[in-house]
Amino acid sequence: MTALGELQRLRASRGGPPRKRENKAAFLFLLPWFAGLLLITAGPIAVSLVLGFTDYNLIQPPEFNGLDNFNRMLSDERLHSALRVTFTYVLVSVPLQLACALGLALLLDRGLRGLSFYRSAFYLPSLLGSSVAIAVLWQQIFGAEGMVNQVLGLIGVQGRGWISDPSTALSTLIVLNVWTFGAPMVIFLAGLRQIPVMYYEAAAVDGANRWTQFRKITVPLLSPIIFFNLVLQVIHAFQSFTQAFVVSGGSGGPSDSTLFYTLYLYQRGFNNFDMGYASALAWLLLVIIAGFTAVNFWAAKRWVFYDD
Template sequence: MSAIGELQRLNTSTGGPPRKRDTRAARKRDTRAALLFLLPWFAGLLLITAGPVAASLVLGFTDYNLIQPPEFNGLENFERMLSDERLHNALRVTFTYVLVSVPLQLACALGLALLLDRGMRGLAFYRSAFYLPSLLGSSVAIAVLWRQIFGAEGLINQFLNVFGIQGTGWISDPDTALSTLIVLNVWTFGAPMVIFLAGLRQIPVMYYEAASIDGAGRWTQFRRITVPLLSPIIFFNLVLQIIHAFQSFTQAFVVSGGTGGPSDSTMFYTLYLYQRGFGSFDMGYASALAWLLLLIIAAFTAVNFWAAKRWVFYDD
């Protein structure tokens, strides 16, 4: 009874328990405060992202050179794409880059993740060292370094000369220029490797122990246990790396000097878009190209999600 009496005394001295009206007013104050803190983010979303995206969609149906006011031309920009040979070449180069470099990158990332998952001394150091290329791979400095390594007098040819092999100008040769950029993208396997490693740590060890008792070898365990249980992580990395590969720009721009050469062999889609928009000031056509790229990436993503139903396995 003393506790109940004390509670009644406190309610009396403080005016009783909080009323619904006071609680509703406090919630409104919290909502206003939250909106106030979110206001800079919403402003950035509208002014920096949503606004330019909507403007590019409108400009895609105009003839605009950044100097004179845009003039509506209907579907002319999209019709030009059908006869634009340089665009067709840029699509061919970009598709080759994506379809070759992304599987190789994920294979290297998964292989190293499996190696690190077995445990070794200094694991934290190796994990950080392997992740570092992902942070630097898209930088201008690494692209300049890559041009020096694969140049006619670069490190690769100097190494080959030790064995009496005559090297070539890897970047100046149309047959090998794109391959150097593919190697550069494969080299930036650090981010998917870390994600793979985290996924491998979540697979219960008892599955491998049971498989070993049944006589399953390492390859069978990898095929029957690791890949199915890791398939959501593989799918996640695949979607992200495809989107990232389609958006590659810095490497091709720096290595080719902004020309996409030699002979347009490194003319990525984004580089061609840049040339049309800021080189030729054909901003209307460049806007249409940007939306075509968006549709291509969306199509690849949709196909991946459709195909995921056949090979990605979740707990449910």
């Protein structure tokens, strides 16, 4: 049962018979969590909503400036670049990553010899992918004299500086995200295990070929997991930061081609100490992610199949 399934179940169930309440004990056990909610998560969200309507540079007290920050967004060219870059990154890399994850999970399923070796080999990159070291490595292998060009040179193809060229810089980061398909793959593998073998046996008896079995059995029964991975990876991709930061030396360049939304937010907030505008940007990010998630949930009604 995934967190999303849990949320959906929560919405569907309407409390059982009333049980004895233990408010005092519960409050004590939840005390750290409540404090965290107030100070670290929900509280700051509320505060940043207020700050979004101010001009604040950390030194002078915040000054209310109405809708200025939001008007500024409309004409902020760099913000528009950041949105374009981030949407491209999310919309291209997540489907590719999930397709690889599902494809490999299907290949690895059911008693394949060496399964745990392959699973480890494919999973390892998703543990390394967000580290600075791998971002450094990426910068080097896709550089003008990097490993990729040397390999291309062996087969007689003239490469280029993939990262210094604005038209390809983002692609290298997309490749990096696809490279981390191991985590959703492991989730798919766990999901595939839940599908009873007898469904396939029965279908085979009825003469269904593997493609039909895949479409009629695997896809519907796996659809909640596909949905879960989709929601999770979309949210995850929106938050990418380290790779673009390291590869571009913090600038988002060349010519803003790797300016992820989070990187732009970082620049405004922590290079320029433009905290009011950064708060407004943070809220826009929250709205965008919530919007994407809501669309995912809405679309899910059409293609996600629930057994019960």
